[in-house]
Amino acid sequence: MPHATVNGIRLFYRVSGKEDAPPLLLSNSLASNMHMWDPQMEAFDRHFRVIRYDSRGHGQSQVPDGAYTIDMLTEDAVGLLDHLGIARAHFCGLSKGGMVGQRLATLHPERVDRLVLADTSAYMGPADLWEGxxxxxxxQGMAGLVDSTINRWFTAxxxxxxPGAVAKIRAMILATEVKGFVGCCRAIQAMDQRxxxxAIAAPTLIIVGADDSGTTxxxxxxxxxxxxxSHLTxxxxxAHLSNIEQAALFDNAVLEFLEAK
Known part of the structure; x- marks a missing residue:
């Protein structure tokens, strides 16, 4: 599977689905990778040319030193679209990915057709939360965070x-490099898009789990x-990974919205 050199780093990505269908760019949460979208792929691949990628600092993408910013993560997404020769795409992001989607649709409205923001927020204070x-x-490494993260991300x-689905996400969290996790935490910590x-003009769907305690x-x-x-579902x-807990409902909401005339 290929890497693209964009915005000064190497991003790992995968393209699937129908070559001649509308493009759909998916952006992952903090402490996960592109495989968090696996439950969606059967449905989405039937309707779209789907582009998934590992966010900067995550998965098989490069893990640069230092703090990242939401603008930096947004330019990574733009760079990937440029690399693939895609002028305009639907965008669906969850949590941190939704924060990138908000910024993308604000700074680069010409690149976004329809926008899906899942289990996300425009502001994630207080700063002390992220410092902790x-x-x-x-x-302690990611092992010090994994249990509390799982309990926020999934209902009991x-x-x-x-347990198999939960174990897969637990493995993603543990595999995330601390340097990449911290870099993205700094981006979220400094973000305020309220x-x-x-200014977002793209048709927008907001999705949230009723029991999401992180992005409520x-x-x-x-x-x-x-x-x-915009519309809210x-x-x-x-809880937080509503695309996994309620995959069928999530898929139906996204497909109905993206394919609306």
């Missing part, structure tokens, strides 16, 4: 029902109120 997670990661009933997202339904409502003509019995 950074200190744990640097002191889902953890009991599908005012700027009012109230945070999703705040985004919906700020982006003109709340998925029942799902």
């Amino acid at each position: 997670r950074i200190q744990i990661a640097e002191g 009933p889902f953890q009991a029902k599908d 005012e700027t997202i009012a 339904p109230d945070m999703a409502r705040d985004i919906q109120e700020r982006i003109p003509h 709340i998925l029942p019995e799902a």
Whole structure:
């Protein structure tokens, strides 16, 4: 599978689906990789040319030193589209990926057709929250964060029902390099898009799990109120990774929105 050199780093990506279909760019959460979207691929590949990539600092993409910024992560996405010769695409991002989507649609409106923002927020204060997670990661490695992360990302009933799916995400978290995790934490820590997202003109769908304690339904409502003509869907019995806990409902909501006339 290929790498692209964009914005000064090497990004690992995969293209699948229908070659002549509308392009759909998927962007992963913090402490995961492109395989967090595996539950969506059967459905999405039937309708789109799907581009997945490992965010800077994650998976098989390069892990640069230092703090990253949301603008930097956004330019990575633009660079990948340029590398593939794609002028305009649908975009779907979850958590950190949704933060990138907000910035992409704000700074580069000509590159975004329709926008899906899943389990995300325009602002993720207070700064001390991120300082604490950074200190744990640097002191204990990702093993110091994995249990609390899993409990935020999945409801207890889902953890009991599908331990295999949870184990796959646990492995992604543990495989994330601390340097990449910290770099992206710094990007989220410094982010505040509450005012700027009012400029987003792309048709926008906001999705959130009803039980998401990290990027809550109230945070999703705040985004919906700020982006003109956007729509909000709340998925029942799902926490942060609503695309996994409620994969069928998530897929249906995204496909209905992206294929609306």
